[in-house]
Amino acid sequence: MSVTVVLGAQWGDEGKGKLVDILSADFDICARCAGGNNAGHTIVVPMGPEKIEKTFAFHLLPSGLVNPTCTGIIGSGVVVHVPSFFAELDALQEQGLDCTGRLFISDRTHLVFDFHQIVDGLKEVELGGSSIGTTKKGIGPAYSSKASRSGLRVHHLFDHDTFAQKFRKLVENRFKRYGYFEYDTEGEIVRYQKLADRLKPYVIDSVVYIHKALSEGKKVLVEGANALMLDIDFGTYPFVTSSSTTIGGVCTGLGIPPKKIGTTIGVIKAYTTRVGGGPFPTEQLNDIGTHFQEVGHEYGTTTGRRRRCGWLDLVVMKHSCLINGYDTLNLTKLDILDDLDEIKVAVKYLIDGKEISGFPADLEELAKVEVVYVTLPGWKKSIAKARTIEELPENCQKYIGFIEEFLGVRIEWIGVGPGRESMVKKQGKAVE
Ligand code: GDP
Ligand code: IMO
Ligand code: MG
DSSP states (O other): OOEEEEEEOSSSOSSHHHHHHHHHTTOSEEEEOSBOTTOOEEEEEEETTTTEEEEEEESSSOGGGGSTTOEEEEOTTBEEOHHHHHHHHHHHHHTTOOOTTSEEEETTOEEOOHHHHHHHHHHHHHHGGGOOOOOSSSHHHHHHHHHTTOOOBGGGGGSHHHHHHHHHHHHHHHHHHHOOOOOOHHHHHHHHHHHHHHHGGGEEOHHHHHHHHHHTTOOEEEEOOSOGGGOTTTSSTTSSOSSOOSHHHHHHHHTOOGGGEEEEEEEEESSEEEOSSSOOTTBOOSHHHHHHHHHTTOBOTTTOOBOEEEOEEHHHHHHHHHHHOOSEEEEEOGGGGTTOSEEEEEEEEEETTEEOSSOOSOHHHHHTOEEEEEEEEOOOSOOTTOOSGGGSOHHHHHHHHHHHHHHTOEEEEEEOSSBTTOEEEOSSOOOO
16 A cells, blocks of 8 residues: 555644654655644754754645655645745745755645635634634635635636636625725735746646556655644534544545555654643643643644643543544654653543543533543653663553553554654554
């Protein structure tokens, strides 16, 4: 099988970018299938002959681009703010990463405009105390335009008159809904004519491109963005993003059938974090939470917001495993637990003393759950230099074993630091 998928298993920021960077060395194509520049994937890479570590932050572009032989594709299920696309590309070029001729975007990809971003902010204000805490990148409003069949796609950019006409209508409708806000509609139309010329060489029919590559035996790596608990259907709705962040979104976002998918890898942080509003049953508003924030540098890559932190939640992970069917897992940031005397792991939720099956859909029900934890001993030792399972302390191996046994899924990679080299890889089956 030539398609491998990397997906976030919790509420995002699990460390997907780092695994994608490591794997992309063996792949011809790295594709994004959903989301937009709400994502923030940080990778730390040794560059040049002196192997000086450089940090890259990817938002809209696939992280696999950091590998010079990998081609990046932005699939049809993504929403793209074209000025941000170029800003990110220019920043990469400036950092010495030449992407010429190896970055493409689907002609079916929907466009995010500045007015979508303005509306994102207005919607949040309207929600007041129950705001989602979005990234304000216009993601929700752009997917709304798409779902209401009034959105503009990349191919529309190349028929200027139709583009202008549809664009005016779209903005007008927003004014009707939100009242007039400052926005230079005609100026934008002119700006997008220029952006269209610049974007043209990047635009492809991604269905034809990907299927041709697959038929030639090329290997495709799909980089998930956001994560399972932020999925529009299976996350903590409405405190979610507006796309399908699951394995289903890989098929719909890239136009590939499930049969083509070989390995699905779930990325799971050794504790839990989430950015923005919404329920978080294992959140720790205490010294433990502060420990994760400070030691784990838990600040958003996209918005700089402090991430909320808590213990690992295996009820969430069971839900995640059922939906995405991970073949294997990458446990990340295990090094952040090094100094703890004891480590707690949530294993069930009770309501009125009774265990509930699954993760509740109703947030009011979720608010009532009592979380049951298992406490495991810490290892009180740095694992930063470990590169094999045997080099990890016994209690650390036990923590990994506990998660594997509970979920019934093998943990194949273990992150012990932010750098590319800081990964323990279990011996055994490689990615197919
Ligand atoms: P993503 O959105 O899933 O790609 O994750 P982010 O990049 O938003 O957040 C993960 C952060 O943790 C980044 O700053 C990574 O460099 C860092 N990171 C990833 N894996 C590890 C790890 O195993 N240990 C440590 N200490 N940091 C890691
Ligand atoms: P990566 O790919 C963490 C969260 C936002 C907000 C909610 C909706 O880096 O893991 P949106 O702007 O998408 O409408 O915001 O979703 N969110 C993320 N949180 N990591 C992400 O991406 C996220 N993408 C969206 O914080 O709560
Ligand atoms: Mg992130």
